[in-house]
Amino acid sequence: MVKVRTEDLLNQFQLELLAGEDGIHREIFMSDISRPGIEMTGYFKYYPKDRLQLLGKTELSYFDDLTSEQKRNRALRLCTDITPGIVITRGMDIPEELVEACNKSGVPLMRSPYKTTRVISRLTNFLEAKFAPFTAVHGVLVDIYGIGVLITGQSGVGKSETALELVKRGHRLVADDSVEIRQEDYDRLIGTAPPLIEHLLEIRGLGIINVMTLFGAGSVRSYKKISLVINLEIWDQKKTYDRLGLDEDTMKIIDVDVPKATIPVRPGRNLAVIIEVAAMNFRLKRMGVNAAEEFSERLTTMIEQEKSTLDMDLD
Template sequence: MLSVNNIAKKLNLKVAAGNKGLEKQIKNIDISRPALEIAGYFSHYSSDRVQILGMTEISFFERMLVDEEREDRSKRLCRKETPCIIVTRDLHAPLELIEACNQNNIPLLLTETNTTNFFSQLSSYLEKELAPETNLHGVLVDVYGIGVMITGESGVGKSETALELVKNGHRLVADDNVEIKEVSNNVLMGSAPELIRNLLEIRGLGIINVMTLFGAGCILEEKRVMLNVNLELWDANKTYDRIGLEHKMVKILNSEVEQRTIPIRPGRSLAGIIEVAAMNYRLQHMGYDAALEFNGRLNNQIQKNGGLNNDF
Protein backbone atom coordinates (compact mmCIF):
# COMPACT_ATOMS: atom_id res chain seq x y z
CA MET A 1 0.00 0.00 0.00
CA LEU A 2 1.04 3.59 -0.66
CA SER A 3 0.87 6.10 2.18
CA VAL A 4 0.93 9.89 2.10
CA ASN A 5 4.29 9.73 3.85
CA ASN A 6 5.66 7.74 0.91
CA ILE A 7 4.87 10.44 -1.64
CA ALA A 8 6.03 13.18 0.75
CA LYS A 9 9.48 11.57 0.93
CA LYS A 10 9.63 10.60 -2.74
CA LEU A 11 8.67 14.05 -4.04
CA ASN A 12 10.38 16.10 -1.31
CA LEU A 13 7.20 17.65 0.08
CA LYS A 14 7.06 19.78 3.21
CA VAL A 15 4.40 19.06 5.82
CA ALA A 16 2.45 22.19 6.78
CA ALA A 17 -0.37 20.58 8.77
CA GLY A 18 -2.10 17.30 9.54
CA ASN A 19 1.01 15.38 10.65
CA LYS A 20 -1.09 12.70 12.35
CA GLY A 21 -2.54 11.67 8.98
CA LEU A 22 0.73 10.97 7.17
CA GLU A 23 0.12 7.21 7.29
CA LYS A 24 -3.21 7.52 5.47
CA GLN A 25 -3.38 5.24 2.45
CA ILE A 26 -3.74 6.51 -1.11
CA LYS A 27 -6.00 4.16 -3.06
CA ASN A 28 -7.11 6.28 -6.03
CA ILE A 29 -4.71 6.77 -8.94
CA ASP A 30 -6.54 9.93 -10.08
CA ILE A 31 -5.73 13.49 -8.94
CA SER A 32 -8.06 16.48 -8.54
CA ARG A 33 -7.76 20.25 -8.65
CA PRO A 34 -10.84 21.34 -6.65
CA ALA A 35 -11.52 24.68 -8.37
CA LEU A 36 -15.33 24.33 -8.52
CA GLU A 37 -15.37 23.06 -4.95
CA ILE A 38 -13.57 26.17 -3.70
CA ALA A 39 -16.24 28.19 -5.49
CA GLY A 40 -18.84 26.26 -3.47
CA TYR A 41 -19.92 23.42 -5.80
CA PHE A 42 -19.37 20.10 -4.00
CA SER A 43 -21.99 17.93 -5.73
CA HIS A 44 -19.35 15.89 -7.57
CA TYR A 45 -16.38 16.33 -5.25
CA SER A 46 -13.94 13.42 -5.73
CA SER A 47 -12.92 13.44 -2.10
CA ASP A 48 -10.95 10.18 -2.20
CA ARG A 49 -8.33 11.67 -4.55
CA VAL A 50 -5.17 13.63 -3.80
CA GLN A 51 -6.18 17.32 -4.02
CA ILE A 52 -3.81 19.83 -5.63
CA LEU A 53 -4.15 23.60 -5.15
CA GLY A 54 -2.22 25.88 -7.49
CA MET A 55 -2.04 29.61 -8.13
CA THR A 56 -5.59 29.77 -9.51
CA GLU A 57 -7.21 27.98 -6.57
CA ILE A 58 -5.23 29.79 -3.86
CA SER A 59 -5.74 33.27 -5.35
CA PHE A 60 -9.49 32.67 -5.72
CA PHE A 61 -9.63 31.34 -2.17
CA GLU A 62 -7.90 34.42 -0.74
CA ARG A 63 -9.34 37.20 -2.92
CA MET A 64 -12.89 36.11 -3.76
CA LEU A 65 -14.07 34.52 -0.51
CA VAL A 66 -14.98 36.15 2.79
CA ASP A 67 -13.82 34.68 6.10
CA GLU A 68 -16.91 32.54 6.65
CA GLU A 69 -16.70 31.08 3.13
CA ARG A 70 -13.00 30.26 3.52
CA GLU A 71 -13.72 28.37 6.72
CA ASP A 72 -16.65 26.54 5.14
CA ARG A 73 -14.69 25.53 2.00
CA SER A 74 -11.73 24.36 4.07
CA LYS A 75 -13.86 22.11 6.25
CA ARG A 76 -15.70 20.65 3.26
CA LEU A 77 -12.43 19.92 1.45
CA CYS A 78 -11.14 17.96 4.46
CA ARG A 79 -13.26 14.84 4.44
CA LYS A 80 -12.41 11.61 6.22
CA GLU A 81 -11.54 9.80 2.97
CA THR A 82 -9.38 12.64 1.59
CA PRO A 83 -5.77 11.35 1.56
CA CYS A 84 -4.03 14.75 1.46
CA ILE A 85 -4.01 18.28 0.03
CA ILE A 86 -0.94 19.62 -1.77
CA VAL A 87 -0.19 23.31 -2.41
CA THR A 88 2.23 24.00 -5.28
CA ARG A 89 4.58 26.86 -6.26
CA ASP A 90 5.66 27.28 -2.62
CA LEU A 91 2.49 29.31 -2.02
CA HIS A 92 1.32 30.11 1.49
CA ALA A 93 -1.54 27.86 2.52
CA PRO A 94 -4.58 29.76 3.89
CA LEU A 95 -4.84 29.72 7.69
CA GLU A 96 -8.40 28.36 7.51
CA LEU A 97 -7.17 25.39 5.47
CA ILE A 98 -4.30 24.74 7.90
CA GLU A 99 -6.73 24.68 10.84
CA ALA A 100 -9.17 22.38 9.03
CA CYS A 101 -6.37 19.95 8.10
CA ASN A 102 -5.12 19.83 11.69
CA GLN A 103 -8.61 19.27 13.06
CA ASN A 104 -9.35 16.41 10.63
CA ASN A 105 -5.84 14.94 10.44
CA ILE A 106 -5.60 15.59 6.70
CA PRO A 107 -1.95 16.10 5.67
CA LEU A 108 -1.34 19.48 4.05
CA LEU A 109 1.82 19.35 1.95
CA LEU A 110 3.84 22.02 0.14
CA THR A 111 6.05 21.88 -2.94
CA GLU A 112 8.13 24.46 -4.79
CA THR A 113 7.36 22.87 -8.18
CA ASN A 114 4.87 24.62 -10.47
CA THR A 115 1.43 23.05 -10.71
CA THR A 116 1.66 21.58 -14.23
CA ASN A 117 5.00 19.88 -13.67
CA PHE A 118 4.07 18.60 -10.24
CA PHE A 119 0.76 17.23 -11.51
CA SER A 120 2.68 15.27 -14.14
CA GLN A 121 5.27 13.99 -11.63
CA LEU A 122 2.65 12.87 -9.13
CA SER A 123 0.47 11.27 -11.80
CA SER A 124 3.39 9.20 -13.14
CA TYR A 125 4.38 8.15 -9.62
CA LEU A 126 0.85 7.09 -8.66
CA GLU A 127 0.37 5.19 -11.94
CA LYS A 128 3.47 3.18 -11.21
CA GLU A 129 2.95 2.59 -7.49
CA LEU A 130 -0.78 1.81 -7.65
CA ALA A 131 -0.65 -0.25 -10.84
CA PRO A 132 -2.03 -3.83 -10.77
CA GLU A 133 0.80 -6.23 -10.02
CA THR A 134 1.69 -9.91 -9.93
CA ASN A 135 4.69 -12.18 -9.45
CA LEU A 136 5.87 -14.68 -12.06
CA HIS A 137 8.39 -17.49 -11.85
CA GLY A 138 11.04 -16.80 -14.47
CA VAL A 139 14.03 -14.68 -15.43
CA LEU A 140 13.85 -11.18 -16.93
CA VAL A 141 16.78 -10.04 -19.08
CA ASP A 142 17.36 -6.95 -21.23
CA VAL A 143 18.59 -8.30 -24.58
CA TYR A 144 19.46 -5.66 -27.20
CA GLY A 145 16.94 -3.32 -25.55
CA ILE A 146 14.14 -5.90 -25.56
CA GLY A 147 12.80 -7.09 -22.20
CA VAL A 148 12.81 -10.89 -22.54
CA MET A 149 10.94 -12.90 -19.92
CA ILE A 150 12.39 -16.43 -19.84
CA THR A 151 9.95 -18.99 -18.40
CA GLY A 152 9.82 -22.77 -18.07
CA GLU A 153 9.72 -25.52 -15.48
CA SER A 154 12.19 -25.53 -12.58
CA GLY A 155 15.57 -26.92 -13.59
CA VAL A 156 15.05 -26.37 -17.31
CA GLY A 157 18.00 -23.95 -17.48
CA LYS A 158 16.53 -20.45 -17.21
CA SER A 159 19.18 -19.07 -14.85
CA GLU A 160 22.06 -20.73 -16.73
CA THR A 161 20.79 -19.17 -19.95
CA ALA A 162 20.54 -15.78 -18.24
CA LEU A 163 24.13 -16.16 -17.02
CA GLU A 164 25.31 -16.82 -20.57
CA LEU A 165 23.41 -13.75 -21.78
CA VAL A 166 25.01 -11.61 -19.08
CA LYS A 167 28.44 -12.89 -20.11
CA ASN A 168 27.55 -11.81 -23.67
CA GLY A 169 27.00 -8.23 -22.47
CA HIS A 170 23.27 -8.20 -21.79
CA ARG A 171 21.66 -7.07 -18.54
CA LEU A 172 19.91 -9.02 -15.80
CA VAL A 173 16.76 -7.58 -14.25
CA ALA A 174 15.44 -10.42 -12.10
CA ASP A 175 16.02 -14.12 -11.53
CA ASP A 176 13.52 -16.70 -10.27
CA ASN A 177 10.86 -14.22 -9.08
CA VAL A 178 9.83 -11.29 -11.26
CA GLU A 179 7.55 -8.56 -9.90
CA ILE A 180 5.39 -7.25 -12.75
CA LYS A 181 3.27 -4.09 -12.74
CA GLU A 182 0.78 -3.11 -15.42
CA VAL A 183 1.46 0.63 -15.54
CA SER A 184 -0.84 1.18 -18.54
CA ASN A 185 -2.64 -0.75 -21.27
CA ASN A 186 -0.29 -3.50 -22.55
CA VAL A 187 2.69 -1.97 -20.74
CA LEU A 188 4.17 -4.37 -18.18
CA MET A 189 7.19 -3.32 -16.12
CA GLY A 190 9.25 -6.03 -14.46
CA SER A 191 11.69 -5.76 -11.56
CA ALA A 192 13.32 -7.93 -8.90
CA PRO A 193 12.21 -8.18 -5.26
CA GLU A 194 14.70 -6.37 -3.08
CA LEU A 195 15.74 -9.60 -1.36
CA ILE A 196 17.11 -11.19 -4.57
CA ARG A 197 18.12 -8.10 -6.53
CA ASN A 198 21.30 -8.61 -8.64
CA LEU A 199 21.45 -12.30 -7.66
CA LEU A 200 21.42 -15.46 -9.81
CA GLU A 201 20.91 -19.02 -8.56
CA ILE A 202 22.99 -21.56 -10.49
CA ARG A 203 22.36 -25.19 -9.53
CA GLY A 204 25.55 -26.86 -8.38
CA LEU A 205 27.22 -23.48 -7.88
CA GLY A 206 24.83 -21.60 -5.62
CA ILE A 207 24.00 -17.90 -5.40
CA ILE A 208 26.16 -15.45 -7.35
CA ASN A 209 26.06 -11.65 -7.36
CA VAL A 210 26.02 -10.55 -11.00
CA MET A 211 26.93 -6.95 -10.23
CA THR A 212 29.94 -7.98 -8.15
CA LEU A 213 31.22 -10.43 -10.77
CA PHE A 214 30.48 -8.58 -13.99
CA GLY A 215 30.01 -4.94 -12.98
CA ALA A 216 27.12 -2.50 -12.59
CA GLY A 217 26.63 -2.34 -16.36
CA CYS A 218 25.31 -5.92 -16.35
CA ILE A 219 22.26 -5.27 -14.19
CA LEU A 220 19.10 -3.22 -14.69
CA GLU A 221 16.62 -2.20 -12.01
CA GLU A 222 13.49 -2.28 -14.18
CA LYS A 223 12.53 -3.24 -17.73
CA ARG A 224 9.39 -3.47 -19.81
CA VAL A 225 8.36 -7.08 -20.53
CA MET A 226 8.07 -7.26 -24.33
CA LEU A 227 8.75 -10.89 -25.28
CA ASN A 228 8.22 -14.19 -23.48
CA VAL A 229 10.58 -17.05 -24.35
CA ASN A 230 9.26 -20.28 -22.88
CA LEU A 231 11.80 -23.10 -22.55
CA GLU A 232 10.61 -26.71 -22.59
CA LEU A 233 12.23 -30.12 -23.00
CA TRP A 234 12.15 -31.43 -26.55
CA ASP A 235 9.04 -33.53 -27.23
CA ALA A 236 9.38 -35.71 -30.33
CA ASN A 237 5.60 -36.04 -30.54
CA LYS A 238 5.04 -32.30 -30.59
CA THR A 239 5.07 -30.10 -33.69
CA TYR A 240 7.07 -26.89 -33.26
CA ASP A 241 6.78 -23.73 -35.34
CA ARG A 242 9.50 -23.92 -38.01
CA ILE A 243 8.64 -20.83 -40.07
CA GLY A 244 7.52 -18.22 -37.56
CA LEU A 245 4.10 -17.33 -38.96
CA GLU A 246 2.39 -18.27 -35.71
CA HIS A 247 2.25 -15.41 -33.19
CA LYS A 248 1.12 -16.87 -29.89
CA MET A 249 0.30 -14.45 -27.09
CA VAL A 250 0.42 -15.03 -23.36
CA LYS A 251 -1.78 -13.04 -20.97
CA ILE A 252 -0.20 -11.36 -17.96
CA LEU A 253 -2.67 -9.42 -15.80
CA ASN A 254 -4.82 -7.66 -18.43
CA SER A 255 -2.08 -7.36 -21.06
CA GLU A 256 -0.77 -9.70 -23.74
CA VAL A 257 2.87 -10.44 -24.56
CA GLU A 258 4.19 -12.32 -27.58
CA GLN A 259 5.42 -15.80 -26.67
CA ARG A 260 8.01 -18.01 -28.36
CA THR A 261 8.42 -21.64 -27.28
CA ILE A 262 11.99 -22.94 -27.59
CA PRO A 263 12.50 -26.73 -27.30
CA ILE A 264 15.64 -27.72 -25.40
CA ARG A 265 17.94 -30.32 -26.85
CA PRO A 266 21.65 -31.08 -26.25
CA GLY A 267 23.88 -28.85 -28.33
CA ARG A 268 21.41 -25.98 -28.78
CA SER A 269 22.77 -22.55 -27.84
CA LEU A 270 19.83 -21.14 -25.89
CA ALA A 271 21.52 -17.79 -25.27
CA GLY A 272 22.23 -17.40 -28.97
CA ILE A 273 18.65 -18.34 -29.88
CA ILE A 274 17.24 -15.82 -27.42
CA GLU A 275 19.55 -13.10 -28.81
CA VAL A 276 18.22 -13.82 -32.31
CA ALA A 277 14.64 -13.91 -30.99
CA ALA A 278 15.08 -10.43 -29.49
CA MET A 279 16.63 -9.02 -32.68
CA ASN A 280 13.88 -10.63 -34.79
CA TYR A 281 11.21 -9.19 -32.48
CA ARG A 282 12.70 -5.73 -32.98
CA LEU A 283 12.80 -6.15 -36.78
CA GLN A 284 9.17 -7.27 -36.84
CA HIS A 285 8.10 -4.17 -34.94
CA MET A 286 10.10 -2.07 -37.39
CA GLY A 287 8.07 -3.55 -40.23
CA TYR A 288 10.20 -6.46 -41.48
CA ASP A 289 9.15 -10.09 -41.02
CA ALA A 290 11.34 -12.82 -42.52
CA ALA A 291 8.56 -15.42 -42.18
CA LEU A 292 6.16 -13.26 -44.21
CA GLU A 293 8.86 -12.66 -46.81
CA PHE A 294 9.48 -16.40 -47.16
CA ASN A 295 5.74 -17.06 -47.37
CA GLY A 296 5.47 -14.46 -50.13
CA ARG A 297 8.34 -16.05 -52.06
CA LEU A 298 6.74 -19.48 -51.66
CA ASN A 299 3.38 -18.26 -52.96
CA ASN A 300 5.06 -16.60 -55.93
CA GLN A 301 6.90 -19.84 -56.73
CA ILE A 302 3.66 -21.81 -56.54
CA GLN A 303 1.91 -19.38 -58.90
CA LYS A 304 4.85 -19.34 -61.25
CA ASN A 305 5.21 -23.12 -61.53
CA GLY A 306 1.59 -24.02 -61.08
CA GLY A 307 2.48 -26.03 -58.00
CA LEU A 308 5.30 -27.02 -55.69
CA ASN A 309 8.45 -28.45 -57.26
CA ASN A 310 10.90 -30.79 -55.60
CA ASP A 311 12.85 -27.89 -54.03
CA PHE A 312 10.08 -27.52 -51.50
Protein backbone atom coordinates in the same frame (compact mmCIF):
# COMPACT_ATOMS: atom_id res chain seq x y z
CA MET B 1 -2.27 -4.79 -1.65
CA VAL B 2 0.40 -2.09 -1.48
CA LYS B 3 -0.32 0.63 1.06
CA VAL B 4 0.53 4.22 0.20
CA ARG B 5 0.45 6.91 2.89
CA THR B 6 0.72 10.67 2.68
CA GLU B 7 4.11 10.38 4.36
CA ASP B 8 5.36 8.52 1.27
CA LEU B 9 4.61 11.58 -0.88
CA LEU B 10 6.51 13.83 1.53
CA ASN B 11 9.56 11.57 1.33
CA GLN B 12 9.38 10.92 -2.42
CA PHE B 13 8.83 14.48 -3.65
CA GLN B 14 10.38 16.52 -0.80
CA LEU B 15 7.12 18.39 -0.21
CA GLU B 16 7.00 21.06 2.49
CA LEU B 17 4.64 20.14 5.33
CA LEU B 18 2.82 23.27 6.52
CA ALA B 19 -0.03 21.94 8.67
CA GLY B 20 -1.89 18.80 9.71
CA GLU B 21 1.20 16.92 10.86
CA ASP B 22 -0.99 14.48 12.82
CA GLY B 23 -2.40 13.09 9.55
CA ILE B 24 0.76 12.21 7.63
CA HIS B 25 0.04 8.51 8.21
CA ARG B 26 -3.30 8.72 6.41
CA GLU B 27 -3.68 6.11 3.69
CA ILE B 28 -4.20 6.95 0.01
CA PHE B 29 -6.56 4.51 -1.70
CA MET B 30 -6.48 5.61 -5.34
CA SER B 31 -4.28 7.28 -7.93
CA ASP B 32 -6.89 9.86 -8.96
CA ILE B 33 -6.13 13.45 -7.96
CA SER B 34 -8.85 16.07 -7.45
CA ARG B 35 -8.65 19.78 -8.21
CA PRO B 36 -11.56 21.16 -6.14
CA GLY B 37 -12.46 24.10 -8.34
CA ILE B 38 -16.25 23.83 -8.26
CA GLU B 39 -16.06 23.09 -4.53
CA MET B 40 -14.59 26.55 -4.02
CA THR B 41 -17.96 27.94 -5.13
CA GLY B 42 -19.65 26.00 -2.33
CA TYR B 43 -20.92 23.00 -4.31
CA PHE B 44 -19.79 19.91 -2.36
CA LYS B 45 -22.49 17.45 -3.44
CA TYR B 46 -20.07 15.30 -5.47
CA TYR B 47 -16.86 16.25 -3.66
CA PRO B 48 -14.37 13.33 -3.99
CA LYS B 49 -13.14 13.72 -0.43
CA ASP B 50 -11.19 10.43 -0.42
CA ARG B 51 -8.78 11.67 -3.12
CA LEU B 52 -5.61 13.70 -2.80
CA GLN B 53 -6.61 17.37 -3.27
CA LEU B 54 -4.49 19.75 -5.32
CA LEU B 55 -4.85 23.53 -5.30
CA GLY B 56 -3.18 25.55 -8.03
CA LYS B 57 -3.11 29.19 -8.99
CA THR B 58 -6.70 29.17 -10.28
CA GLU B 59 -8.21 27.65 -7.13
CA LEU B 60 -6.28 29.85 -4.71
CA SER B 61 -6.98 33.02 -6.72
CA TYR B 62 -10.71 32.32 -6.45
CA PHE B 63 -10.31 31.46 -2.76
CA ASP B 64 -8.66 34.83 -2.08
CA ASP B 65 -11.70 36.66 -3.48
CA LEU B 66 -14.07 35.03 -0.97
CA THR B 67 -15.21 36.63 2.28
CA SER B 68 -13.59 35.54 5.54
CA GLU B 69 -16.66 33.51 6.50
CA GLN B 70 -16.76 31.79 3.09
CA LYS B 71 -13.04 30.99 3.31
CA ARG B 72 -13.48 29.29 6.69
CA ASN B 73 -16.51 27.37 5.41
CA ARG B 74 -14.78 26.13 2.23
CA ALA B 75 -11.59 25.20 4.09
CA LEU B 76 -13.44 23.20 6.75
CA ARG B 77 -15.52 21.36 4.15
CA LEU B 78 -12.40 20.52 2.12
CA CYS B 79 -10.78 18.90 5.15
CA THR B 80 -12.66 15.71 5.97
CA ASP B 81 -11.73 12.73 8.13
CA ILE B 82 -10.76 10.66 5.06
CA THR B 83 -9.02 13.29 2.93
CA PRO B 84 -5.42 12.04 2.57
CA GLY B 85 -3.91 15.48 2.05
CA ILE B 86 -3.92 18.84 0.27
CA VAL B 87 -1.07 19.94 -2.01
CA ILE B 88 -0.41 23.58 -2.89
CA THR B 89 1.64 24.18 -6.07
CA ARG B 90 3.90 26.96 -7.36
CA GLY B 91 5.15 27.69 -3.84
CA MET B 92 2.21 30.05 -3.29
CA ASP B 93 1.27 31.65 0.01
CA ILE B 94 -1.15 29.60 2.10
CA PRO B 95 -4.42 31.20 3.32
CA GLU B 96 -4.56 31.23 7.11
CA GLU B 97 -8.09 29.78 7.05
CA LEU B 98 -6.81 26.69 5.23
CA VAL B 99 -3.94 26.22 7.69
CA GLU B 100 -6.34 26.39 10.64
CA ALA B 101 -8.76 23.92 9.04
CA CYS B 102 -5.98 21.42 8.28
CA ASN B 103 -4.60 21.62 11.81
CA LYS B 104 -8.07 21.20 13.27
CA SER B 105 -9.02 18.17 11.11
CA GLY B 106 -5.55 16.60 10.89
CA VAL B 107 -5.36 16.81 7.07
CA PRO B 108 -1.73 17.20 5.91
CA LEU B 109 -1.20 20.47 4.04
CA MET B 110 1.82 20.30 1.72
CA ARG B 111 3.47 22.71 -0.69
CA SER B 112 5.51 22.18 -3.84
CA PRO B 113 7.55 24.86 -5.65
CA TYR B 114 6.76 23.41 -9.10
CA LYS B 115 4.02 24.17 -11.62
CA THR B 116 0.63 22.54 -11.20
CA THR B 117 0.73 20.38 -14.35
CA ARG B 118 4.17 19.04 -13.45
CA VAL B 119 3.13 18.19 -9.89
CA ILE B 120 -0.02 16.41 -11.11
CA SER B 121 1.98 14.42 -13.64
CA ARG B 122 4.61 13.27 -11.14
CA LEU B 123 2.12 12.44 -8.39
CA THR B 124 -0.13 10.54 -10.81
CA ASN B 125 2.75 8.52 -12.25
CA PHE B 126 3.94 7.64 -8.75
CA LEU B 127 0.49 6.57 -7.54
CA GLU B 128 -0.33 4.70 -10.76
CA ALA B 129 2.85 2.66 -10.35
CA LYS B 130 2.02 1.91 -6.72
CA PHE B 131 -1.57 0.82 -7.42
CA ALA B 132 -0.81 -1.08 -10.64
CA PRO B 133 -2.06 -4.71 -10.90
CA PHE B 134 0.64 -7.08 -9.67
CA THR B 135 1.64 -10.71 -10.18
CA ALA B 136 4.72 -12.92 -9.89
CA VAL B 137 5.94 -15.36 -12.54
CA HIS B 138 8.46 -18.19 -12.26
CA GLY B 139 11.15 -17.40 -14.80
CA VAL B 140 14.13 -15.25 -15.71
CA LEU B 141 13.99 -11.70 -17.09
CA VAL B 142 16.90 -10.47 -19.21
CA ASP B 143 17.44 -7.23 -21.14
CA ILE B 144 18.68 -8.31 -24.60
CA TYR B 145 19.50 -5.48 -27.00
CA GLY B 146 16.90 -3.31 -25.25
CA ILE B 147 14.20 -6.00 -25.43
CA GLY B 148 12.88 -7.32 -22.13
CA VAL B 149 12.80 -11.11 -22.62
CA LEU B 150 11.02 -13.26 -20.04
CA ILE B 151 12.39 -16.82 -20.15
CA THR B 152 9.96 -19.39 -18.78
CA GLY B 153 9.90 -23.19 -18.55
CA GLN B 154 9.84 -26.10 -16.15
CA SER B 155 12.28 -26.22 -13.27
CA GLY B 156 15.65 -27.64 -14.38
CA VAL B 157 15.19 -26.91 -18.08
CA GLY B 158 18.16 -24.51 -18.08
CA LYS B 159 16.72 -21.01 -17.67
CA SER B 160 19.35 -19.73 -15.22
CA GLU B 161 22.25 -21.30 -17.15
CA THR B 162 20.98 -19.63 -20.32
CA ALA B 163 20.69 -16.31 -18.49
CA LEU B 164 24.28 -16.67 -17.28
CA GLU B 165 25.48 -17.21 -20.84
CA LEU B 166 23.50 -14.16 -21.99
CA VAL B 167 25.09 -12.04 -19.26
CA LYS B 168 28.53 -13.25 -20.40
CA ARG B 169 27.59 -12.12 -23.93
CA GLY B 170 27.00 -8.57 -22.64
CA HIS B 171 23.29 -8.56 -21.84
CA ARG B 172 21.77 -7.54 -18.51
CA LEU B 173 20.00 -9.59 -15.87
CA VAL B 174 16.86 -8.19 -14.27
CA ALA B 175 15.53 -11.11 -12.22
CA ASP B 176 16.10 -14.83 -11.75
CA ASP B 177 13.70 -17.51 -10.49
CA SER B 178 10.89 -15.11 -9.55
CA VAL B 179 9.88 -12.06 -11.59
CA GLU B 180 7.55 -9.51 -10.01
CA ILE B 181 5.38 -7.92 -12.71
CA ARG B 182 3.30 -4.75 -12.54
CA GLN B 183 0.91 -3.55 -15.23
CA GLU B 184 1.64 0.17 -15.21
CA ASP B 185 -0.49 0.90 -18.28
CA TYR B 186 -3.08 -0.96 -20.32
CA ASP B 187 -0.31 -2.58 -22.40
CA ARG B 188 2.86 -2.00 -20.35
CA LEU B 189 4.29 -4.71 -18.08
CA ILE B 190 7.27 -3.86 -15.89
CA GLY B 191 9.31 -6.71 -14.42
CA THR B 192 11.52 -6.42 -11.34
CA ALA B 193 13.34 -8.77 -8.97
CA PRO B 194 12.20 -9.37 -5.39
CA PRO B 195 14.55 -7.42 -3.08
CA LEU B 196 15.76 -10.66 -1.45
CA ILE B 197 17.19 -12.09 -4.69
CA GLU B 198 18.05 -8.92 -6.61
CA HIS B 199 21.19 -9.34 -8.77
CA LEU B 200 21.46 -13.01 -7.70
CA LEU B 201 21.50 -16.05 -9.98
CA GLU B 202 21.13 -19.68 -8.94
CA ILE B 203 23.23 -22.20 -10.87
CA ARG B 204 22.82 -25.85 -9.96
CA GLY B 205 26.14 -27.23 -8.86
CA LEU B 206 27.56 -23.78 -8.07
CA GLY B 207 24.84 -22.31 -5.88
CA ILE B 208 24.03 -18.61 -5.61
CA ILE B 209 26.23 -16.13 -7.49
CA ASN B 210 26.11 -12.33 -7.45
CA VAL B 211 25.99 -11.22 -11.07
CA MET B 212 26.81 -7.57 -10.35
CA THR B 213 29.86 -8.49 -8.28
CA LEU B 214 31.18 -10.94 -10.89
CA PHE B 215 30.41 -9.05 -14.10
CA GLY B 216 30.05 -5.42 -13.00
CA ALA B 217 27.23 -2.89 -12.63
CA GLY B 218 26.60 -2.93 -16.38
CA SER B 219 25.43 -6.55 -16.22
CA VAL B 220 22.25 -5.89 -14.22
CA ARG B 221 19.11 -3.76 -14.37
CA SER B 222 16.61 -2.91 -11.65
CA TYR B 223 13.54 -3.16 -13.90
CA LYS B 224 12.58 -3.68 -17.53
CA LYS B 225 9.48 -3.62 -19.71
CA ILE B 226 8.54 -7.16 -20.78
CA SER B 227 8.21 -7.33 -24.57
CA LEU B 228 8.77 -11.01 -25.42
CA VAL B 229 8.28 -14.37 -23.70
CA ILE B 230 10.55 -17.32 -24.57
CA ASN B 231 9.27 -20.64 -23.26
CA LEU B 232 11.86 -23.42 -22.98
CA GLU B 233 10.62 -27.01 -23.07
CA ILE B 234 12.25 -30.43 -23.40
CA TRP B 235 12.29 -31.57 -27.05
CA ASP B 236 9.29 -33.75 -27.84
CA GLN B 237 9.77 -35.74 -31.06
CA LYS B 238 6.02 -36.29 -31.32
CA LYS B 239 5.35 -32.56 -31.32
CA THR B 240 5.51 -30.37 -34.40
CA TYR B 241 7.38 -27.11 -33.83
CA ASP B 242 7.05 -23.94 -35.87
CA ARG B 243 9.79 -23.89 -38.52
CA LEU B 244 8.84 -20.73 -40.41
CA GLY B 245 7.77 -18.29 -37.72
CA LEU B 246 4.49 -17.34 -39.39
CA ASP B 247 2.37 -18.45 -36.45
CA GLU B 248 2.46 -15.90 -33.64
CA ASP B 249 1.59 -17.18 -30.17
CA THR B 250 0.93 -15.01 -27.11
CA MET B 251 0.99 -15.40 -23.34
CA LYS B 252 -1.52 -13.48 -21.22
CA ILE B 253 0.05 -11.79 -18.20
CA ILE B 254 -2.51 -9.92 -16.09
CA ASP B 255 -4.46 -8.14 -18.88
CA VAL B 256 -1.72 -7.96 -21.53
CA ASP B 257 -1.07 -10.43 -24.36
CA VAL B 258 2.70 -10.71 -24.78
CA PRO B 259 4.27 -12.30 -27.91
CA LYS B 260 5.56 -15.78 -27.08
CA ALA B 261 7.92 -18.23 -28.76
CA THR B 262 8.51 -21.84 -27.72
CA ILE B 263 12.05 -23.18 -28.09
CA PRO B 264 12.64 -26.94 -27.71
CA VAL B 265 15.66 -27.88 -25.63
CA ARG B 266 17.99 -30.77 -26.43
CA PRO B 267 21.76 -31.38 -26.16
CA GLY B 268 23.84 -29.39 -28.60
CA ARG B 269 21.50 -26.43 -28.99
CA ASN B 270 22.99 -23.07 -28.02
CA LEU B 271 19.99 -21.57 -26.27
CA ALA B 272 21.67 -18.26 -25.48
CA VAL B 273 22.39 -17.58 -29.16
CA ILE B 274 18.88 -18.67 -30.19
CA ILE B 275 17.25 -16.37 -27.63
CA GLU B 276 19.58 -13.55 -28.62
CA VAL B 277 18.56 -13.96 -32.26
CA ALA B 278 14.88 -14.19 -31.23
CA ALA B 279 15.20 -10.79 -29.51
CA MET B 280 16.90 -9.25 -32.56
CA ASN B 281 14.26 -10.74 -34.87
CA PHE B 282 11.55 -9.30 -32.60
CA ARG B 283 13.13 -5.86 -32.97
CA LEU B 284 13.18 -6.25 -36.75
CA LYS B 285 9.48 -7.18 -36.75
CA ARG B 286 8.67 -4.02 -34.80
CA MET B 287 10.60 -2.09 -37.46
CA GLY B 288 8.49 -3.70 -40.19
CA VAL B 289 10.94 -6.40 -41.34
CA ASN B 290 9.47 -9.91 -41.12
CA ALA B 291 11.70 -12.63 -42.54
CA ALA B 292 8.98 -15.31 -42.36
CA GLU B 293 6.48 -13.21 -44.31
CA GLU B 294 9.19 -12.25 -46.81
CA PHE B 295 10.00 -15.93 -47.37
CA SER B 296 6.30 -16.75 -47.77
CA GLU B 297 5.91 -13.99 -50.36
CA ARG B 298 8.97 -15.24 -52.27
CA LEU B 299 7.60 -18.77 -52.22
CA THR B 300 4.19 -17.61 -53.43
CA THR B 301 5.77 -15.58 -56.23
CA MET B 302 7.93 -18.52 -57.32
CA ILE B 303 4.93 -20.89 -57.35
CA GLU B 304 2.92 -18.43 -59.45
CA GLN B 305 5.81 -18.05 -61.88
CA GLU B 306 6.19 -21.82 -62.20
CA LYS B 307 2.46 -22.16 -62.73
CA SER B 308 2.50 -19.48 -65.44
CA THR B 309 5.44 -21.20 -67.19
CA LEU B 310 3.65 -24.54 -67.05
CA ASP B 311 0.45 -23.03 -68.51
CA MET B 312 2.42 -21.49 -71.38
CA ASP B 313 4.09 -24.82 -72.13
CA LEU B 314 0.73 -26.57 -72.22
CA ASP B 315 -0.63 -23.96 -74.62
